[in-house]
Amino acid sequence: MIKLLHTADHQLGVKFVGFGEKGRQLRQAVKESLKATVDLALAEAVDLVLIAGDLFDSNAVSKKLVNEVVAELKRLAPITACILPGTHDCYNASSVYRRPEFRDTPNIHIFTDEIRSIAFPDLDLTVYGRANLNPTGTESPLTGLEKIEETDYHVAMAHGEMAIEGKFAGDYYPVEGREIAASGMNYVALGHWHRCADFSQDGVKAFYCGAPETLSFEEGEDSGYVLLVSIDESATRVEKRRVGKYLWKTVNLEVEAFEREEELLQEIKKHADPNTLLRARLSGLKPVTWDVGEERLAGELEDLFFHLEVIAGELTTSIEPIRAADFPETTIMGQFIRLMEKRLKTAIPDEKPVLEEALQRGFALLSGREA
Ligand SMILES: [Mn+2]
Incomplete structure (x- = not known):
């Protein structure tokens, strides 16, 4: 049996614009999610770590950050990390992966325009990956994938969007379900979508692991995880493990459901937590005497949360x-x-x-x- 840790989309270097001083804490949490990922890989004694794209938010990240990331990944040794360049950190002429910090890093393997498969004979495993060469692209990252029959186990990494009918733009390396089904892989490690999601097809297991530290309210509660993947001759098993610190929650509250203003406040207070970012969206018809506007609620309750935003734009007064x-x-x-x-x-x-x-x-x- 082989055991892999699948992660992607850390987006290290992401700015969190609009969060002020809290942005610094959120950036720190993103770094800590990489540390937690490495710690988990070591504790679980996985055979290999797969990073399926967008480890970095940009190819223009600071030298200091690159050094920190390389130091974290070196800590994995003797476990190897395979990195696939994604859309934010694509393998173009100015790719972060061409920097000197990534030289002399024997336990870090990077897929490039030339390297599309890496064999691990000790594990009886071949890992495949087609690096994205540009921030956008219309070709599937599984294009041209051919199994090399020298090992028993085969795992592909792909950074792009699932081509679900009507739900994708097609500019971010769309992957089709039938490609996953036809891949013959024991596992397909997907990156790009920030929510953890199962896209297994016809018996071929394929997952997005999601962002290990949540980066926005849109990702909601389906992010903050990495995946532990166990593969043997009979099956592939996938297990979610939490590494993220902050929980980004959205609650929709119909004010008519509350008899008194205080009950509405209590409902919001139920989510109180110093590591929670809450977006409370209020709608419906409020009595004229209720002062449940954005400023008052946020002012009164914000200390109970890491961050609270109240959206009362859909609220009308009776x-x-x-x-x-x-x-x-x-x-x-x-x-x-x-x-x-x-x-x-x-x-x-x-x-x-x-x-x-x-x-x-x-x-x-x-x-x-x-x-
Ligand atoms: Mn991406």
Whole structure:
């Protein structure tokens, strides 16, 4: 039996624009996910580590970062790491993999325009990979894949998007299911999609491992993993292992489901965690007296999370019909409604929404409801 660790899409060097000081912590977490990956490979005593593209976010990463990454991968020795250049770190003239830091690294093997298969006779295994030579490409990374029958086990790496009907652009090295089915591989290690996903076809196991440290809300909770792959004569088994630090969650909340404002706050608080980034998307119709806007919620609850963003753009305020005739002029309510109606009549268009909300809020308050 052989045991592999499949990873990809660390995107080391990614900036996390818009996160301010927290961006630095997120960048640190990406580096730590590589360290955790190496630690896991050592603890599990895997035979080989496969990095299926986009280890780096760009070919223009700093020398310091390249040195750190090479030092981490050297720590794997005697375990070998096979690196496939992806879309962000493609094997072009200025590829990061041509830098001097990658010379004299006997346990790091890189697929290039010339190297498309690497044999590991001790493991009875051949690994195949077609390096992406440009950031985009319309040809499948499995094109021209031919099994070399000198070993019993065969594993391919491919960095590109699965060609699912209607769901892909076709510019990122599309891979088709039938190519996986026809590959004759014991396993196909896919990279590019940041979510962990099973694309096994007709008995050929193929997976995206996803980004080991989540990089955006779009990746959601299906990232933060690497895969342990065990292969023997009868089967290939794939196991997910968490290496990521931060959890990026999105929750959609219909405000009508809550009777009181406090219940809505409690619902958001359920996800409270110092390593969670939460995006709470509010929708529906809220009573005028509820102050559950983006600023208030984020301000009140943000300390409970690593990062909290409240999106209230789809929230609308319910409007109550208010008629002055229902309230005598001698009551405070009657006076208030008449005063506001008078002001509304002479208001310029910009003032109207503010006055209308003030009327609604004042009405709710004077009716004895909480504001
Ligand atoms: Mn990619």
